[in-house]
Structure formats: structure tokens, C-alpha cells
Amino acid sequence: MTLAPGEAPTPLPVRRVLGVAAEAWPRILMPVLIGALSLGAWEWAVRANEIPPYVLPSPSVIWATLLRDWPSLSVSLWVTLQITFAALAVAAAAGLALAILFAQSKWVELSLFPYAVVLQVTPIVAIAPLIIIWVEDIRLALLICAWIVAFFPILSNTTLGLNSVDHNLVDLFRLYRASRLQTLLHLRLPAAMPYFLAGLRISGGLALIGAIVAEFVAGTGGRASGLAYRILEAGYQLQIPRMFAALFLICIAGIAIFLALSLIQHLALRRWHESAMRREG
Amino acid sequence: MQEGGAQGGRPLVVLRGVEKRYAAGTLAVRGVDLGIGRGDFLSLLGPSGCGKSTLLRMIAGLTAPSAGAIDWPSAPHDAKGVAEPRLGFVFQEPTLMPWATALANAALPLKLEGVARSEREARAAEALARVGLGGFERAYPRALSGGMRMRVSIARALVTRPDILLMDEPFAALDEITRFRLNNDLLEIWQETGFTVVFVTHSVFESVYLSRRIAVMAARPGRIETEIAVPAAYPRGEAFRTSAEYAALCRTVSLALGKAIEGRHAA
Secondary structure, eight states, X not given: OOOOXXXXXXXXXXXXXTTEEGGGHXXXXXXXXXXXXXXXXXXXXXXXXTOOTTTOOOHHHHHHHHHHTHHHHHHHHHHHHHHHHHHHHHHHHHHHHHHHHHHHOHHHHHHHHHHHHHHHHSOHHHHHHHHHHHOSSHHHHHHHHHHHHHHHHHHHHHHHHHHOOOHHHHHHHHHTTOOHHHHIIIIIHHHHHHHHHHHHHHHXXXXXXXXXXXXXXXXXXXXXXXXXXXXXXXXXXXXXXXXHXXXXXXXXXXXXXHHHHHHHHHHHXXXXXXXXXXXXX | OOOOSTTSSSEEEEEEXXXXXOTTSOEEEEEEEEEEETTOEEEEEOOTTSSHHHHHHHHHTSSOOSEEEEEOTTSOBOTTSOBOOOEEEEOSSOOOOTTSOHHHHHHHHXXXXXXXXXXXXXXXXHHHHHTTOTTOTTOOGGGSOHHHHHHHHHHHHHTTOOSEEEEESTTTTSOHHHXXXXXXXXXXXXXXXXXXXXXXXXXXXXXXXXXXXEEEEETTTBEEEEEEEOOOOSSOOHHHHTSHHHHHHHHHHHHHXXXXXXXXXXX
């Protein structure tokens, strides 16, 4: 048996500028341009109308405040990030484990899934005070709050992924008398991987939101408290530029988490999954 | 070529009164008696809905018959007396794992059997080379054309050196040029290796070109209406495809298929 000439497809070459595919540049440059224009307009509006900084600080004042208060703000950022990542890690592990359990038996899924939904639809702001009362350790309480918010997308996505395996491949595994464990490891888990990673990407942002919301409710004082407390504190003291600086750090952290998880998703799937493929034309 | 067919030697698999009735009461397959000998190339030819794929799945053990028996006289049996024939199955779609390379896809059956990595990779590479994909071991399915994916699927089915290759309309989704080429390549491998093939198709031309024997099926309920032997000698090539003998055989089979379909209308 030989392959006929022309039977194998030839990959298209990619033109690169500064190491990035030429078509990707507008996707990077356009948002940057919009951002720069908006900041410029903001700065101009504040200066031209002489708006006082306790009503609306200009970007340059916020930036100066951020640099000045960096020592205390960075500590708070680190506290918030620690809770976020811990919550995300626990959510990923628990979501994956529970999804695998669901995939083993329809009965387990039928019995437990509604409660996962209950957990998801209950507003975290409403139950955070309870959790903070019940759990002695405040950091553990914050982690639980962030986990509750981050957990559901991973569970529901991974459950969907484990159940959307090509039926013919399932038959093939049966034909070769694969064990349950083999089918799980070599078929269901790899097939669920894109779904799990998509869930993780959603949960990354949610874990941060969960951590911030819980911090707002907890309102702990002292040095080792998160960014939300810095915002509350600055609000009480009418240090509006500091509020904005903390808000800015939260946004940057959220974007960084999203980008990092997108990168992980891309690296894990680029060889085979449609979502990570370069679009043509 | 060894002598094949149910009449020659000990058959590889024997179907007796095999039926499939679904829970809803539909009778998908009725009373199939069929013997398939070693080295045979049998096509199951029929219109859609005649139960040919169901019959193939029952032979594969993927669907249990509601009545009748499927015996594998010479295959090993497990502790409960269930036959464990060495099967290869090729679906209508290539059915590859998109996250695995061509080599890993072809090596899957060996991996599930617990064959050591170095050995299974060597055997999978050999199977890929046999289907003309030497040099594509590291390619992922999405980088391959439809015909090449089907070749990987065939390599995977052949990697365990099966006694019987069950093919469910494997080339139906391919363009005609690719289909002709894969027909020729399949015949070449079959002649070299001497395994048994059961080939499901709805194409008269394909069934005549490939098979030694054709079981013509009719629908509602699915059944084997008649069996036709294809006496033409192997190897068959492009010369056979354009011969008067081929045209005459196609006519015979076409008439039989027409009669099988007509019969349903009359009933």
C-alpha cells in the first residue's frame, strides 16, 4: 500500500512579525489603542473641568498613588491572590473528582447534581456572613467563599465533557475489552480535557471575584488583609485615588489570571483541538 | 490464496437463526443463518435500514442478538464460555482519538491489551507502513486528509493481527478516487495476510469488486435474501473494474438487489 501523490495535505506557512503571527497583530494593537485613547480622554476631562481627585482622580494621579502605596497594596494583592489560587486549585481538584464520580454512575449524578446547582445559584454575598461566623479561621472562610463561586463551572463543564465521548470510540474500547479504568484514563479524561480547561478559565475569574466579595463581607483590618479591605479602608478615609489604585490592581490580576489560563488551555490543546487551531482566511 | 467460503474447511464464525428485536418491538434482523470461512471476503449488501450494520455489530459482540447464536468454533473462550475472537473493526467514520498521534491511535488496541510501549510502537509503525502511512507516525488526525485518517483506522484494526476484519461502510464518506485506491489497497493487504473480511456496503460496484461472496439483504424486517458468489480471480485491479465480466457480475447483483427491494413492496 502506498500513498498517492497529493493525498497528504500540506500545511500553510505562517508569516510572522516580531515572533507573532502577522494576522494576530490587529488583535493586540486595536484594544491597546482604544485603551490609550480612553485614558487620554479621561485625563483631559479631569484636567479641563478641574474635577477634584476625591470625586474622580485622573489616571496620572491614580498611577502616582499606586507607586507611592505599592508597599502596602502589594501585600494586600498577594493576600488576595493567595486565596484566589488556593480556591481555584481546590475547585479544580474537587470539580474534576466529583465529575469523575458523576460519570461512573447516572444515579450519583442524578442525586447530587441539583445540590451543586443550589450551591451555584445561592448568592455568595448572602451566605458569606454565615460562613465567616461558622469558620473560625478567617482565611479558611474566605477560601471557602471563593471556592463555592469557582467550583461549579469546572464541575458542570467536566461532567459534560466526560459524557460527550464519541460513541464509536466507546464501542471500540468495548471491542478491545478495555477496563473501566482504561476507558476513563485513555478515553473519557482526554475527551473531557477541553471542557475542563474551558471551565477552569471561567473559574479563574470567578475565584478572584469570590475572594474579593468575601473580603468585603469580612472586612478584616490589619496588615495582612486583601485588596477589598484596602478599597473599604480608602473609602472611609475618602482616599479615592487609592481606591482606584486597588481597583486597578484587581483588574490587572483578573486579566493576568485569564491570560495565564488561556495560555495553559492553548498549550494543552494546540496540537489537536479545534478551539486552539489557527483560523484560516 | 487459500480456499475460503463457508463450504471449504472449518468456518471461522457461524450464525444460526440470529435475530435482533429492539425494545420498541422493531425487528431489525430476522433469522440470519450464515457461515463465514477463514480467508473469506464477504460483503453484506443492502439498502439502508436492512439491518446490515446491526448484523455486523452482533458479529463484533457490540450488540447482543435477541435470538439465535453466533459461534466461533476455533476462537479461544473466556472462563464464562464467551468467545474471544481476535477482531478488527472499521467504522464508517475514521473514529480516531483527536488528541493522539497516528502512531498512538494505531497502537491503541495493543495498549489496551497491555503490550509494552516499545513493542506496541514498533508494531503500530509497521501497521502504518503497511497502509502507506510510513513517515506520518507523529501526525495528529487533524493534519491528515479523510483518506489518510481512514488508513490510520485500518492500521489500528490490523495491528492486533486479527482473524477477522469487520468493516461498516468504511469508504462511504470518501470521494470516488480515494475510495477506488483504498479498495485496491485493502485487497492487496487481504491477499498478503489472509484474514477474513466482512464488509458492509450499499454499493453494488464496491461489493462486486471486492468480495468473494455477497449476501444481498432486504429491509423490514432485515434479512439475507440471497447469496451470490463472485467467481472472478484475484488479484483484481483496474483491468477487472473495466472488464465485461465485472459489468455482467454487477448486473446480476444489481438485479438481485432490485428483487430484494421489490419483494419488500410486494409483501
